[in-house]
Amino acid sequence: MTSLPDICDVLIVGSGPAGLAAAARLGEAGLDVHLLERETVAGGIPRHCGHSPYGWREFRRVMGGQTYAKRLIARATSFGAHIHTAVSVTDLGRGGRVTVSSNCGLQTVQARAVLLATGARETPRAPRFIGGTKPGGVMNTGALQSLVYLNKERPFRKPVVLGSELVSVSAVLTCRHARAKPLAMIEANERPTTRRAATWLPRALGTPLLLSTQIEAIHGRTWVEGVTLTSGERRWNVECDGVVVTGAFRPENALLRTTELEVDPRTQGPVVDQYGRCSDPAYFAAGNLLRPVETAPWCWNEGRMVASAIISALAGGLPDPSLSEPVLAGYPGVAWHLPQRISPNSSAPALENVQIGLARSMAATVRYGQASANLRSKPARRILLPLPDGGVDLKFEETL
Amino acid sequence: MPESGQPISFDVTVIGAGVVGCAIARKYTLLGARVLLLEKAPDALDGASKANSAILHTGFDAPVGSIELSCIQEGYRQYEQIHAKLNLPLDRCGAMVLAWTAEQESRLPDLMEQARTNSVGDVALLSREQVLAREPELASTVRAGFIVPREALIDPWSAPHSYLSQALVNGATFRRNTEVLSGSFDGNAWMLETTTGPVHSTRVINAAGLYGDIVDQRLIGRSDFDIRPRKGQFVVFDKTAARLARHILLPVPTETTKGIVVCRTVWGNLLVGPTAEEQQDRINANLDSETLEMLREKATEILPALANEDVTTTYAGLRPACGDKEYHIRRHPENMITVGAIRSTGLSAALGIAEYIARLDETPWPPLPEPEWPAMPMLAEDQTRDWQTAGNGGILCHCERVTRREVEAAMSGPNAAQSLAGLKRRTRVTMGRCQGFYCSGALQEMTAKCLKPESTE
Ligand SMILES: Cc1cc2nc3c(=O)[nH]c(=O)nc-3n(C[C@H](O)[C@H](O)[C@H](O)COP(=O)(O)OP(=O)(O)OC[C@H]3O[C@@H](n4cnc5c(N)ncnc54)[C@H](O)[C@@H]3O)c2cc1C
Numbered sequence: 139m140t141s142l143p144d145i146c147d148v149l150i151v152g153s154g155p156a157g158l159a160a161a162a163r164l165g166e167a168g169l170d171v172h173l174l175e176r177e178t179v180a181g182g183i184p185r186h187c188g189h190s191p192y193g194w195r196e197f198r199r200v201m202g203g204q205t206y207a208k209r210l211i212a213r214a215t216s217f218g219a220h221i222h223t224a225v226s227v228t229d230l231g232r233g234g235r236v237t238v239s240s241n242c243g244l245q246t247v248q249a250r251a252v253l254l255a256t257g258a259r260e261t262p263r264a265p266r267f268i269g270g271t272k273p274g275g276v277m278n279t280g281a282l283q284s285l286v287y288l289n290k291e292r293p294f295r296k297p298v299v300l301g302s303e304l305v306s307v308s309a310v311l312t313c314r315h316a317r318a319k320p321l322a323m324i325e326a327n328e329r330p331t332t333r334r335a336a337t338w339l340p341r342a343l344g345t346p347l348l349l350s351t352q353i354e355a356i357h358g359r360t361w362v363e364g365v366t367l368t369s370g371e372r373r374w375n376v377e378c379d380g381v382v383v384t385g386a387f388r389p390e391n392a393l394l395r396t397t398e399l400e401v402d403p404r405t406q407g408p409v410v411d412q413y414g415r416c417s418d419p420a421y422f423a424a425g426n427l428l429r430p431v432e433t434a435p436w437c438w439n440e441g442r443m444v445a446s447a448i449i450s451a452l453a454g455g456l457p458d459p460s461l462s463e464p465v466l467a468g469y470p471g472v473a474w475h476l477p478q479r480i481s482p483n484s485s486a487p488a489l490e491n492v493q494i495g496l497a498r499s500m501a502a503t504v505r506y507g508q509a510s511a512n513l514r515s516k517p518a519r520r521i522l523l524p525l526p527d528g529g530v531d532l533k534f535e536e537t538l
Numbered sequence: 539m540p541e542s543g544q545p546i547s548f549d550v551t552v553i554g555a556g557v558v559g560c561a562i563a564r565k566y567t568l569l570g571a572r573v574l575l576l577e578k579a580p581d582a583l584d585g586a587s588k589a590n591s592a593i594l595h596t597g598f599d600a601p602v603g604s605i606e607l608s609c610i611q612e613g614y615r616q617y618e619q620i621h622a623k624l625n626l627p628l629d630r631c632g633a634m635v636l637a638w639t640a641e642q643e644s645r646l647p648d649l650m651e652q653a654r655t656n657s658v659g660d661v662a663l664l665s666r667e668q669v670l671a672r673e674p675e676l677a678s679t680v681r682a683g684f685i686v687p688r689e690a691l692i693d694p695w696s697a698p699h700s701y702l703s704q705a706l707v708n709g710a711t712f713r714r715n716t717e718v719l720s721g722s723f724d725g726n727a728w729m730l731e732t733t734t735g736p737v738h739s740t741r742v743i744n745a746a747g748l749y750g751d752i753v754d755q756r757l758i759g760r761s762d763f764d765i766r767p768r769k770g771q772f773v774v775f776d777k778t779a780a781r782l783a784r785h786i787l788l789p790v791p792t793e794t795t796k797g798i799v800v801c802r803t804v805w806g807n808l809l810v811g812p813t814a815e816e817q818q819d820r821i822n823a824n825l826d827s828e829t830l831e832m833l834r835e836k837a838t839e840i841l842p843a844l845a846n847e848d849v850t851t852t853y854a855g856l857r858p859a860c861g862d863k864e865y866h867i868r869r870h871p872e873n874m875i876t877v878g879a880i881r882s883t884g885l886s887a888a889l890g891i892a893e894y895i896a897r898l899d900e901t902p903w904p905p906l907p908e909p910e911w912p913a914m915p916m917l918a919e920d921q922t923r924d925w926q927t928a929g930n931g932g933i934l935c936h937c938e939r940v941t942r943r944e945v946e947a948a949m950s951g952p953n954a955a956q957s958l959a960g961l962k963r964r965t966r967v968t969m970g971r972c973q974g975f976y977c978s979g980a981l982q983e984m985t986a987k988c989l990k991p992e993s994t995e
């Protein structure tokens with residue numbers, strides 16, 4: 139590992155699929171690229187995700203997350219990107235002046251452009267206001283995976299899994315890998331969040347999906363001994379030795395919250411234009427930091443696309459950011475949209491569509507400018523609309 | 539543990555390593571006694587002292603003329619004196635008592651009068667405009683208030699840990715996982731039966747917190763108080779919320795409770811709580827979602843901008859309360875002192891309580907001429923932290939910026955953490971916004987050899 143430079147062309151924060159994909163492309167373009175990762179090993183979330191499917195889009199091969207992460211790292215390094223691990227970015231200064239903390243203490247690096255790719259994480263137990271005691275054995279899927287796949291631990295035998303998102307299926311698979319049998323998947327809503335097809339797998343493995351059910355309380359003094367579940371009028375206790383609290387992803391935006399970069403309260407990520415460019419044009423963002431939450435190949439592609447925009451920006455090929463206009467989508471049931479701004483089109487956009495997240499099922503016609511599009515979707519599905527030419531207010535007309 | 543059947547002999551044995559027991563162990567050690575501190579849990583601060591609001595009180599609202607008041611004020615004075623030497627934070631942010639109704643407003647003068655009677659003379663009445671000028675994020679429905687400039691914030695764990703550490707580096711003995719079961723006094727000294735063997739000691743001090751009455755019964759067969767645990771639940775908001783309040787925001791108190799407080803923590807969060815709920819259980823402080831929701835709403839009524847802030851964590855603690863409103867500090871003829879029912883001000887009063895009982899007692903030993911002053915790791919957000927200095931080993935817990943060097947340090951030395959809970963209280967690992975999503979694996983790897991695994995197996 140080389141030591142940190144004082145100045146460089148591009149600094150990338152975060153070594154998940156988005157950051158690594160961008161590092162490869164920027165390195166290939168001959169730029170001096172430094173990628174900073176706060177963990178001791180690069181790779182982002184796939185690094186501790188022992189199971190498939192990763193890699194089909196990127197390498198035309200299905201592989202586990204750990205192999206996938208290694209291949210992304212190898213590719214970025216082969217293109218000359220420098221990867222620094224155990225380096226935490228602690229402050230984002232105006233114009234690309236970044237402060238980092240490492241074993242060397244504090245340092246600053248001045249970059250011509252900075253790509254933020256810090257990803258997303260799950261919502262832990264506390265903000266969900268689950269009652270009861272606070273014993274060990276309650277964890278997110280991310281923590282479970284690092285214990286199981288990296289440390290080869292077996293944290294519990296018979297946990298319950300809270301949530302029914304894709305990552306909840308991942309939690310069940312991880313439990314199975316640790317020879318633990320989840321007693322149930324618990325979902326507060328009437329329907330699973332992920333497609334029904336995905337919940338087939340846990341059921342085939344013997345884990346029932348309890349819909350319209352909540353965890354009222356967790357019991358145990360030092361370690362989980364059980365949970366109280368409620369469903370309508372019904373309330374019952376289940377003995378278990380772990381609770382995996384899954385999903386409800388939120389961008390890892392801690393860094394943004396103490397800087398001047400504009401943050402979108404709905405995505406909780408930075409406000410960007412179609413080039414992935416933030417309110418300070420020295421900063422760009424890609425991957426799950428932009429919104430909760432997409433799959434690895436999507437983030438990987440976004441990293442590459444925004445890297446291309448950075449290459450244009452450094453060559454003076456992006457429009458003046460002060461000319462950008464807002465994209466609005468303030469309709470009840472629309473949880474978030476991306477990008478939040480449109481700059482005049484000069485080179486190919488990095489975000490090729492307007493992305494929309496719904497808080498409920500919806501069928502609607504969306505009109506903007508001269509264009510219109512139809513959408514019919516459930517929450518937590520990817521919705522893509524054509525990118526407008528300039529600032530617009532998306533008008534939703536619900537159809538039945 | 540004693541190697542042979544022969545128990546070691548101590549001048550003073552303190553039962554219970556809560557904040558009170560730690561302060562007393564320190565006091566007697568500095569006075570020159572051979573001190574033993576016994577704790578039934580795997581680590582210190584596992585009882586009432588594990589969860590509180592972390593306010594260093596001036597005593598402005600304490601019962602007039604009480605022992606509690608004098609201990610709080612002596613505790614405050616001593617903390618001010620020693621905090622720099624022990625590297626402990628002290629944020630003199632001041633408190634504001636706020637009135638939201640006409641009835642509450644009418645009670646402000648009496649409360650200020652009580653403060654003056656309690657020698658807290660620097661309180662000052664504030665009009666609505668003056669309140670809002672000092673706290674612009676407050677809901678504009680506030681009517682008036684008064685300021686208590688010297689109310690302060692401290693670290694509720696590094697303070698007692700420093701008392702314990704100073705006792706240990708100056709010769710005291712700390713025995714954990716050791717519950718006192720019974721004892722006999724032969725007219726000169728005590729023989730205590732514990733879960734790790736017998737202990738011989740000239741004097742005994744019962745600082746067993748939530749078990750104070752039970753330990754009295756076990757040792758002298760009587761107790762003049764009954765502990766009635768009173769639970770307090772809290773909601774903690776993310777660090778970005780801390781900018782919303784400069785002062786400790788207090789309500790006008792009611793008969794039973796000081797009421798729900800909104801204040802920062804020295805770690806840079808914002809907390810709201812506690813509730814006051816009586817219960818039988820002395821061990822479990824259960825959270826319940828309705829109460830937590832109520833606290834969030836309450837906090838948002840006081841500081842509307844909290845509606846956009848994330849919750850980092852929730853917790854609950856148990857006050858060792860009893861029927862009345864006074865500490866139960868008793869000197870028994872059996873060479874024993876009980877320090878009971880240190881209900882809701884023990885963090886502030888601990889050093890004062892230690893002073894008070896040392897004066898009750900004869901202390902025939904020569905005081906330590908030049909005691910050592912161990913410096914505690916500084917965890918307060920506004921001070922220089924380890925992650926900002928070289929050689930820290932890198933950050934392990936990213937949300938709270940806890941370094942590998944800090945974690946290693948907390949697992950070594952005479953007061954080394956022996957449980958994950960103890961490690962958290964010493965370093966704050968996994969106590970930030972992600973609650974372990976990122977660092978659980980790395981932490982487990984680092985601690986596997988040193989900490990007792992917490993699992994059912
Ligand atoms: C349990 C789980 C299972 C999953 N399973 C699949 C699957 O099977 N298939 C699939 O396609 N997708 C899966 N996903 C989703 C996929 O892993 C993510 O979409 C992808 O990793 C997101 O990439 P990213 O680059 O945006 O961020 P991440 O992979 O989250 O990487 C972000 C990196 O930034 C670093 N970082 C953050 N802040 C800082 C800072 N201040 N300084 C330095 N570094 C910082 C972090 O340490 C992290 O390494 C899964 C996700 C989870 C949580």
Ligand SMILES: Cc1cc2nc3c(=O)[nH]c(=O)nc-3n(C[C@H](O)[C@H](O)[C@H](O)COP(=O)(O)OP(=O)(O)OC[C@H]3O[C@@H](n4cnc5c(N)ncnc54)[C@H](O)[C@@H]3O)c2cc1C
Pocket residue numbers: 553554555556557558559576577578579582583584585586587588589590591592593594595716717718719745746747748749753768769770771812854855856857858880881882883884885886887
């Ligand atoms: C919600 C809440 C908010 C509070 N806020 C504040 C505040 O802002 N400021 C303030 O000054 N105070 C505050 N307090 C009060 C303060 O926390 C308590 O007064 C203090 O912690 C009491 O400490 P203790 O040492 O008496 O008891 P404990 O901490 O309970 O210590 C007693 C110890 O004795 C051990 N023990 C018990 N029985 C035995 C046995 N048989 N053998 C061996 N060991 C035994 C226990 O395990 C325990 O560790 C608050 C309290 C609560 C609950």
